Amino acid sequence: MDWMKLFRSERKNSAHVARDRLKLVVMHQREGRGAGPDWLPRLREDLLAVVRRYTEVADDAVHVRVQHDQGVDLLEMNIALPEEERGGSVSKAGST
Amino acid sequence: MTRHLLIIFGGLSALAKIIVVTSGKGGVGKTTTSASFATGLAVRGYKTAVVDFDVGLRNLDLIMGVERRVVFDFVNVIQGEATLRQALIRDKRYDNLAILAASQTRDKEALTIDGVQRVLEELAKEFDYVVCDSPAGIEHGAYAAMYFADEALVVTNPEVSSVRDSDRVLGLLSSKTRKAEQGEGTVREHLVLTRYNPARVAKGEMLSVDDVTDILAIPLLGIIPESQAVLNSSNQGVPVVADTETDAGSAYADMVARFLGEERAHRFVEVEKKGFLGRLFGT
Numbered sequence: 001m002d003w004m005k006l007f008r009s010e011r012k013n014s015a016h017v018a019r020d021r022l023k024l025v026v027m028h029q030r031e032g033r034g035a036g037p038d039w040l041p042r043l044r045e046d047l048l049a050v051v052r053r054y055t056e057v058a059d060d061a062v063h064v065r066v067q068h069d070q071g072v073d074l075l076e077m078n079i080a081l082p083e084e085e086r087g088g089s090v091s092k093a094g095s096t
Numbered sequence: 097m098t099r100h101l102l103i104i105f106g107g108l109s110a111l112a113k114i115i116v117v118t119s120g121k122g123g124v125g126k127t128t129t130s131a132s133f134a135t136g137l138a139v140r141g142y143k144t145a146v147v148d149f150d151v152g153l154r155n156l157d158l159i160m161g162v163e164r165r166v167v168f169d170f171v172n173v174i175q176g177e178a179t180l181r182q183a184l185i186r187d188k189r190y191d192n193l194a195i196l197a198a199s200q201t202r203d204k205e206a207l208t209i210d211g212v213q214r215v216l217e218e219l220a221k222e223f224d225y226v227v228c229d230s231p232a233g234i235e236h237g238a239y240a241a242m243y244f245a246d247e248a249l250v251v252t253n254p255e256v257s258s259v260r261d262s263d264r265v266l267g268l269l270s271s272k273t274r275k276a277e278q279g280e281g282t283v284r285e286h287l288v289l290t291r292y293n294p295a296r297v298a299k300g301e302m303l304s305v306d307d308v309t310d311i312l313a314i315p316l317l318g319i320i321p322e323s324q325a326v327l328n329s330s331n332q333g334v335p336v337v338a339d340t341e342t343d344a345g346s347a348y349a350d351m352v353a354r355f356l357g358e359e360r361a362h363r364f365v366e367v368e369k370k371g372f373l374g375r376l377f378g379t
């Protein structure tokens with residue numbers, strides 16, 4: 001892979017990196033907010049533990065939330081895999 | 097809070113709309129926006145009061161150019177040391193406009209919710225709009241500023257920490273306000289994107305309007321460009337909206353028009369449009 005190209009595209013798209021990082025952060029932030037069952041945070045912890053039996057992920061890698069859509073309650077889970085698992089194409093949110 | 101007080105307030109609040117200008121993050125343009133928004137409403141004929149909630153760090157009086165006329169302040173009124181009539185500063189340039197300054201010497205805890213309620217109730221009798229300039233942060237001062245709001249201007253810069261903080265504030269608006277607590281519906285939220293630089297957006301160096309509206313998912317009320325006119329006007333103590341020949345001034349005037357229900361296309365989204373005014377006004 002041409003490292004110059006990587007370097008250039010990173011510089012050019014810092015706004016895109018910002019957008020992607022923000023989307024994750026905001027998604028995480030909103031979980032505690034909406035009305036959902038009170039076991040949701042524990043489910044999140046358990047899921048995180050299970051995922052970590054197979055691969056290393058950041059603390060904020062697992063997102064769960066309940067959505068109400070046309071009379072249906074939908075449990076949405078979103079697990080962000082580490083970079084290498086995704087072929088390194090997308091940058092990951094800060095894993096502090 | 098007793099039910100009794102809330103019923104009284106509920107009756108009066110119908111008279112005036114209370115709008116909080118808030119952001120979470122500091123220095124993003126809340127006071128600049130409060131000053132221009134309130135002045136813009138007054139220019140359009142609405143009786144408007146703008147209240148500084150930033151106790152200890154008052155600045156609205158300077159931006160409005162009335163700093164030498166502050167005798168009594170918001171906290172004096174809450175604590176019964178002055179009447180609202182004594183503390184309200186009537187703007188000399190705009191008949192419909194009045195300013196209530198924050199106290200410079202007290203701490204933010206002086207803004208008790210009951211006290212704020214009494215002052216807002218009284219303002220609601222005379223004014224059509226009460227604009228509350230929130231302090232930064234999500235502590236007591238910001239809470240007091242948003243608690244009685246009917247609508248909120250969420251001031252955001254196209255920058256990661258500001259957008260994240262705005263999202264935090266949206267969470268508070270939907271849970272920590274009187275409307276939310278009493279189940280009286282929701283605070284109507286508006287996004288005000290300030291210090292926008294279309295040239296940097298075009299280069300991929302700055303979050304775009306679409307990025308921010310996509311993430312925050314609230315309606316966009318206005319885009320205020322990064323502009324030298326803001327500094328010029330604050331130097332003189334004249335809200336930037338007073339000069340609609342400037343880019344930021346006209347952006348604020350458009351924002352007020354949209355708030356009042358008029359259709360105005362968003363400007364300053366693209367480089368060439370800014371370039372046009374930029375050439376005229378040297379931005």
Ligand SMILES: Nc1ncnc2c1ncn2[C@@H]1O[C@H](COP(=O)(O)OP(=O)(O)OP(=O)(O)O)[C@@H](O)[C@H]1O
Pocket residue numbers: 119121122123124125126127128129150155230231232290291292320321322323324326327330344
């Ligand atoms: N559109 C703009 N273009 C250029 N400078 C701006 C713009 N808006 C605000 N500023 C500048 O940014 C600084 C902060 O603005 P302002 O005081 O309105 O922010 P604030 O959110 O009220 O801050 P605080 O959180 O401290 O109360 C000021 O120096 C102001 O002149």
Ligand SMILES: [Mg+2]
Pocket residue numbers: 126127128150155229230231
């Ligand atoms: Mg301020």
